[in-house]
Structure formats: C-alpha cells, structure tokens
Amino acid sequence: MAHVPVLFGHKGEYRREANRFLRERATLTHREDAAFELSLSEAPVGPRPLTLKKYADGLHNFFNWCNQRGHDWKTINYKTIIDYQKEMESGAWSTQNRPLSPETANARADIATEFLAWAALRSIRRAFHVRTKPRSPSHGARHPVGRLPRKTGALEPVRAGRAKTSHTKDLLKNETLPSPLVIRDWLLTVQRKYGYAKYLACRFILETGVRSIEAINLVETKQARQLPSLAEIQDLARKGARAVQIDLVVTKGGRPRTIDLPLDFALELRQWADTKRPTLRYRARMRTGRAPGDAFFLSDAPKFEGTPISYATLYKVFRKTGPIRKFSPHIGRHIYACFFLLRSLDMEAQVRGGNLKSQHPDWIHHRGDWYLKLLQRQLGHLSDETTFTYLRLIKGAIAIADVATNWHLNLSEDI
The missing domain is CATH 1.10.443.10 (Intergrase catalytic core)
Structure with missing residues (x-):
C-alpha cells in the first residue's frame, strides 16, 4: 500500500472513507457487482501509481467543492454531480475562474460518481443512483478512469450528462x-x-x-x-x-x-x-x-x-x-x-x-x-x-x- 495516496481534509482530518476507497481501488476490490467483472481469467494488475494519484486529486477536488458549496457527500444525489461538472466547465469552480476542458470536468465527475456509488455499495451513505445511457459502437466518450471491461464484451453504458468531448481538437x-x-x-x-x-x-x-x-x-x-x-x-x-x-x-x-x-x-x-x-x-x-x-x-x-x-x-x-x-x-x-x-x-x-x-x-x-x-x-x-x-x-x-x-x-x- 506504500504507493497509495492518502487524503486529509481542509482541517487536517483523516478522510477514512476516501482512503479506504483508494486502497480498494489499488487492489481492484472496489467493485462487487457483475458489471465490473474482468474480461481475463488470470489475476488482474492493479492501477499504476499515476492513475491512483489522479483518483486522489479528483477526490480532493470534489471534497473541497462539497465543503465550499455546503454539500454533504453522504446525502447528495446524481444531479449534484452534474452541477459539479458544469461548474468546472463554466469556470465557476476552477483556478482563476477559467473554464476547464470537458475532458477534465468529465474525469473528475466520473471519479466522484464512482466513489459515491462505491460508498453506497458499502452502506457508508444512502443509495446513489447513477443515470446512464447506452453506449453505441460509434460513441466517442471515454470510459471513466480505470474502468474495467465487461466479461461479455458488451458495450458498457455511459454516465448520462457527460460533457461532449473532442479527441481530435488538437x-x-x-x-x-x-x-x-x-x-x-x-x-x-x-x-x-x-x-x-x-x-x-x-x-x-x-x-x-x-x-x-x-x-x-x-x-x-x-x-x-x-x-x-x-x-x-x-x-x-x-x-x-x-x-x-x-x-x-x-x-x-x-x-x-x-x-x-x-x-x-x-x-x-x-x-x-x-x-x-x-x-x-x-x-x-x-x-x-x-x-x-x-x-x-x-x-x-x-x-x-x-x-x-x-x-x-x-x-x-x-x-x-x-x-x-x-x-x-x-x-x-x-x-x-x-x-x-x-x-x-x-x-x-x-x-x-x-x-x-x-x-x-x-x-x-x-x-x-x-x-x-x-x-x-x-x-x-x-x-x-x-x-x-x-x-x-x-x-x-x-x-x-x-x-x-x-x-x-x-x-x-x-x-
């Protein structure tokens, strides 16, 4: 676990639930439902340290936003995640009020969504329902960070409300x-x-x-x-x-x-x-x-x-x-x-x-x-x-x- 980041709150408090999530994320035990079965039979390899750092940074940003906006992450619903995403897109929640790219807003909202769904699965918070839509073969949206493919090879539904992105803009x-x-x-x-x-x-x-x-x-x-x-x-x-x-x-x-x-x-x-x-x-x-x-x-x-x-x-x-x-x-x-x-x-x-x-x-x-x-x-x-x-x-x-x-x-x- 030495490579797993550790999160603390704005008052120096240890974020117990978030750190538990990061540890389980590092060992790929953060999901128990069939939709996240591995497509390979052998033991999976955990995420790289850089991926875990992105998760920690994303959670840190989300907790700060909740604190600033007066939200309790244990009670918010999916609509609040969309509000969080839109504030990043508009620049209302970013350094120097500059709009963030759709890719960045989506990635942070994906991480927050995954954490809240995990917390509900672990009975740490109330039920959390994520709105999804089917992924078509030509859908350009990316998988949430570190998402595992389904064993059946079926196209995984995507989180509804994700910002439209362009992989060819550069x-x-x-x-x-x-x-x-x-x-x-x-x-x-x-x-x-x-x-x-x-x-x-x-x-x-x-x-x-x-x-x-x-x-x-x-x-x-x-x-x-x-x-x-x-x-x-x-x-x-x-x-x-x-x-x-x-x-x-x-x-x-x-x-x-x-x-x-x-x-x-x-x-x-x-x-x-x-x-x-x-x-x-x-x-x-x-x-x-x-x-x-x-x-x-x-x-x-x-x-x-x-x-x-x-x-x-x-x-x-x-x-x-x-x-x-x-x-x-x-x-x-x-x-x-x-x-x-x-x-x-x-x-x-x-x-x-x-x-x-x-x-x-x-x-x-x-x-x-x-x-x-x-x-x-x-x-x-x-x-x-x-x-x-x-x-x-x-x-x-x-x-x-x-x-x-x-x-x-x-x-x-x-x-």
Whole structure:
C-alpha cells in the first residue's frame, strides 16, 4: 500500500472513507457487482501509481467543492454531480475562474460518481443512483478512469450528462497535416535522440493507427508471438502480399481485433525482434537479476536495456520532439487515418481518369466516409465526430495527396 495516496481534509482530518476507497481501488476490490467483472481469467494488475494519484486529486477536488458549496457527500444525489461538472466547465469552480476542458470536468465527475456509488455499495451513505445511457459502437466518450471491461464484451453504458468531448481538437488546431516527409524526418530525430527501439514503437503507431496502450502491450514469447515469424513474413512476400496481420489482444474496451501491418515494416520489426531484442532481454536479466518482461518493445537506452517501453515514455517522445503542436501518440493515430484516406481517395480518383485535386468536395466527402468505415476494424472505433474532422482535414490537405499515395514508403525512405 506504500504507493497509495492518502487524503486529509481542509482541517487536517483523516478522510477514512476516501482512503479506504483508494486502497480498494489499488487492489481492484472496489467493485462487487457483475458489471465490473474482468474480461481475463488470470489475476488482474492493479492501477499504476499515476492513475491512483489522479483518483486522489479528483477526490480532493470534489471534497473541497462539497465543503465550499455546503454539500454533504453522504446525502447528495446524481444531479449534484452534474452541477459539479458544469461548474468546472463554466469556470465557476476552477483556478482563476477559467473554464476547464470537458475532458477534465468529465474525469473528475466520473471519479466522484464512482466513489459515491462505491460508498453506497458499502452502506457508508444512502443509495446513489447513477443515470446512464447506452453506449453505441460509434460513441466517442471515454470510459471513466480505470474502468474495467465487461466479461461479455458488451458495450458498457455511459454516465448520462457527460460533457461532449473532442479527441481530435488538437489535430484540428494545427489546421494542416504534416507531410509524410516531415513525419519521416521526425522519426529520424527519434531514432537519433531516443534510440532504435523507441523509433520502432513510434513508427508502429504511425504505420497502423493503433493506440499507444495497444502498442506497448504487444508481447513476444516462445509461447505467444503476435508478430509472424520471419519465415511466415517471407512466405507472404513471395505470394505478393503487401501486409501481414497481427492480433491485438490488449485493447481499449477489451475487444481483441486483427490489424494490418505493412509487410516491409513487419520484416524490419521481425529482424529486430530476432536479433537485438534477445540481447536487451539478456542485459535486463544481468542488471536486475530477474526475468525480463514479455513486452515486445523493450528499451535500448543505457542502464534501462530490456525495460518495457511505457506509455509515459512514448508520450514524452511524441510531445517533446513532435513536428506539430501538442503532438501525441493519439494524434499520430489520427494522422495515420488521414493519410489512409488520402491514399485511398487518390487511387480511386486515378481510376476515374483524374486526380484527387480535380474531384468535387461532395465526392470526397461521400467516398471518404465509405473508406472511414473500412478503417473501423483497424482503429478499433470511429465516432461520427472523428469522421467529420478527418474529412475536414482531408479537404484542406489535397495539395499533399501525391506524396500521401506512398505513405508507408515515405516513412521508410532513407531510414
């Protein structure tokens, strides 16, 4: 329990119930109802210290709000949670009265809701009824922090009244897409500054559009190999295949899916996995005295050889050296989707006897929407809001359509 934060009130009092919740949250014993069963049969891994800190910060903020507004958390209902969320959105409850982002308001309200539901389950407070609505396959709202997927794989209802969010707003603020050559130069910078292993992990996201959590949870063991063997990849190449398929097991929402990976990049990953990765595992064992992890992407940084590359590390690499403002693994995922669209639309336009620049915007919108539906399996989900954002970016990026046609080749050229 040493990594679990401890909360105290504004008068220095020990917040017994909140701290009990954090301890149970850390050990995943905070829920007893069937809706929160694990999708895996083996023992779960508890949340990371950073996640627990977010919970503690969120609860601290909620208790302060209750104190300032004269609310007793043991008697309030769900409508009060919506009031709390709206005050954060409007800036009535924030530092310097500045409106908070919908993502921040939702996350804090989610934490408060989960705590109150837990307290009611433990008979610490009166019953707490949360209004929910069904989650559609295209729903763009995020799961509450740390929420576990249902065992059945069904789409979990979402908390009603959550603020509308946009996962593509940072990309939209940049107005234009970086060209494939700019992305390629950025990857070269990553390789030079952070090493070959992190370059491979970053490029994997840009080549497939997977989430960072899905990339770092790829595994490579003698018993479980997600990337095909060298012989299998070479056999696919002889047959004229342009991509290999990989089964993603750890995904957002707990729903496994199969994705396509360009064959030439799959070959580069396989060669690294068969040559340099075993060396990294050996160095990790010699340095720590323990068996190294099974994660596919292992660090090659001095003194950290063989350590699994984490989400925080990937985020740092994207943000600190990215070619556009607020670059992140999630933005890299969007860029992959946009260039997939550009490439697909340009190829179809050529079949029609023209090029993408000569096509009517309505044709681009109609055909782009169709190609985005093809992307759903690769990306895992696609909301209507994301669809329109991509199409808006595509309409403004026609000028780079010629280079985008060979997106994967541009990423690998001269690397």
